[in-house]
Amino acid sequence: MDELKTAIQSSAAHGSDGFAVRRRSFLKFAGATILATTAAGLIPRQLWAQATAGVNLGSGDVGVLNYAYALEQLEAAFYTKVTASFYSGINSRERQYLTEIRDHEVAHRSFLKGALGAAAIPNLQVDFRTVNFSSRQSVLTTAKTFEDTGVGAYNGAGQLLRDPNHLLAAGRIVSVEARHAAMLRDLLAPRSAAFAGDDIVDGFGLGAVMRPSEVLHVVAPYIRTPINADNLPKA
Amino acid sequence: MNTQILDLIGNLGTDGASASTTRRAAFQQIAKGGGKIALAVLTPLAATGCALVGSAIAPQTGLAIETLQFALLLEELEHGFYVEALKAPGLIPSSDRAVFEQISKQEGAHVTFLTTGITGIGGAPQAAPQFDFTGGGKYRDVFSNYRTFLQLSQTFEDTGVKAYKGQATNLITSSALLTAALRIHSVEARHAAEIRRLRGEKPWTGAFDEPLSKPQVMAMVSPFIRRPATSST
Numbered sequence: 001m002d003e004l005k006t007a008i009q010s011s012a013a014h015g016s017d018g019f020a021v022r023r024r025s026f027l028k029f030a031g032a033t034i035l036a037t038t039a040a041g042l043i044p045r046q047l048w049a050q051a052t053a054g055v056n057l058g059s060g061d062v063g064v065l066n067y068a069y070a071l072e073q074l075e076a077a078f079y080t081k082v083t084a085s086f087y088s089g090i091n092s093r094e095r096q097y098l099t100e101i102r103d104h105e106v107a108h109r110s111f112l113k114g115a116l117g118a119a120a121i122p123n124l125q126v127d128f129r130t131v132n133f134s135s136r137q138s139v140l141t142t143a144k145t146f147e148d149t150g151v152g153a154y155n156g157a158g159q160l161l162r163d164p165n166h167l168l169a170a171g172r173i174v175s176v177e178a179r180h181a182a183m184l185r186d187l188l189a190p191r192s193a194a195f196a197g198d199d200i201v202d203g204f205g206l207g208a209v210m211r212p213s214e215v216l217h218v219v220a221p222y223i224r225t226p227i228n229a230d231n232l233p234k235a
Numbered sequence: 236m237n238t239q240i241l242d243l244i245g246n247l248g249t250d251g252a253s254a255s256t257t258r259r260a261a262f263q264q265i266a267k268g269g270g271k272i273a274l275a276v277l278t279p280l281a282a283t284g285c286a287l288v289g290s291a292i293a294p295q296t297g298l299a300i301e302t303l304q305f306a307l308l309l310e311e312l313e314h315g316f317y318v319e320a321l322k323a324p325g326l327i328p329s330s331d332r333a334v335f336e337q338i339s340k341q342e343g344a345h346v347t348f349l350t351t352g353i354t355g356i357g358g359a360p361q362a363a364p365q366f367d368f369t370g371g372g373k374y375r376d377v378f379s380n381y382r383t384f385l386q387l388s389q390t391f392e393d394t395g396v397k398a399y400k401g402q403a404t405n406l407i408t409s410s411a412l413l414t415a416a417l418r419i420h421s422v423e424a425r426h427a428a429e430i431r432r433l434r435g436e437k438p439w440t441g442a443f444d445e446p447l448s449k450p451q452v453m454a455m456v457s458p459f460i461r462r463p464a465t466s467s468t
Contacts, residue, residue, distance in 0.1 A: 158413055174424075
């Protein structure tokens with residue numbers, strides 16, 4: 001907790017020098033593309049690097065929570081798009097489930113953003129060009145990938161956290177992600193063993209666990225903003 | 236077989252000193268199985284697992300053993316429940332059998348894993364108590380009425396998820412054991428979601444799952460633990 005508070009305070013202090021605010025409003029005004037061609041010389045080198053090289057998750061518990069926050073941003077953005085225009089042939093139950101999953105992911109995103117405070121990474125730019133949102137198969141398969149990856153990510157991240165409160169917070173989220181994953185797998189292969197399939201649960205009955213580098217590799221095609229996870233605690 | 240589980244536990248460890256080449260090699264050997272680790276096909280490995288796992292959790296061994304014993308009790312309960320249900324004629328419709336065979340298999344694997352893990356860190360796994368799945372007569376038709384069976388199944392799985400969540404912080408000093416517990420926790424959540432779906436319920440209760448303390452969990456499961464005749468009232 002102290003570590004997080006310290007990080008939040010130092011991050012807030014950093015923001016108060018005015019650069020962060022100026023950069024944010026400038027980006028809002030100009031947009032990244034114009035910025036790249038005309039404004040490179042107008043902002044400090046370090047901020048320029050941040051704006052173009054993506055986000056750094058940070059270190060310690062803050063870094064791990066930002067890592068989770070990045071994944072929740074991705075999921076929330078995905079289901080927001082799914083529910084904005086459902087795939088053709090959707091039934092009422094699937095509509096209800098996908099809407100509720102969206103609400104869960106938005107709640108997770110808000111929760112983590114609130115917990116991180118000023119230490120939270122900015123909003124990530126997502127890229128769903130490879131998803132066919134009018135296709136049930138494409139949407140559900142992508143959703144399954146995100147949920148299974150999220151579960152594996154949280155399973156691997158627990159050991160990186162030092163504060164028991166953060167561990168519990170992650171635990172309150174991960175089992176809901178696992179429920180999502182099981183449900184999506186059941187929609188794709190009803191009443192089979194797929195909900196906890198041998199592809200995701202090993203012979204010891206242990207669910208998949210993924211390192212941050214593996215997770216970020218899986219989600220990389222869906223996130224345009226480069227993510228730097230170099231400072232995360234090492235397992 | 237036990238040694239391989241211990242090596243797996245050991246390799247889940249994150250302590251700097253624990254990255255021995257022996258264990259790394261063991262893990263790579265296991266990983267060659269393509270991620271699907273079948274107990275039966277594991278190659279025998281050096282019998283160093285016990286000591287390594289023991290050293291990894293030394294500071295809080297007592298608490299870790301107690302926590303794993305508690306988890307083992309819940310897994311024994313679940314596994315016993317599904318083994319009996321799968322044997323009960325006409326209980327589980329053939330359409331749903333694959334689901335419960337998968338769950339039973341995984342609960343059995345959890346029992347094996349925890350039993351070995353407890354031994355590995357110097358504990359003596361408690362023998363499973365005799366269970367009374369009628370809950371003292373409250374659910375007399377548990378193995379003849381599918382609805383009753385599903386109801387109890389959901390109770391056990393949802394309780395299991397909450398129980399692991401409530402115990403996770405007890406294992407925070409051991410990366411290996413914590414990670415193993417989290418991985419089991421996520422599988423229990425998958426089970427819970429699937430059974431809820433079979434019951435026609437939503438697979439979740441909300442955006443966050445809440446933990447239960449050990450006394451809360453014991454209050455829930457104790458009606459299903461048969462007490463010795465001498466202590467009954």
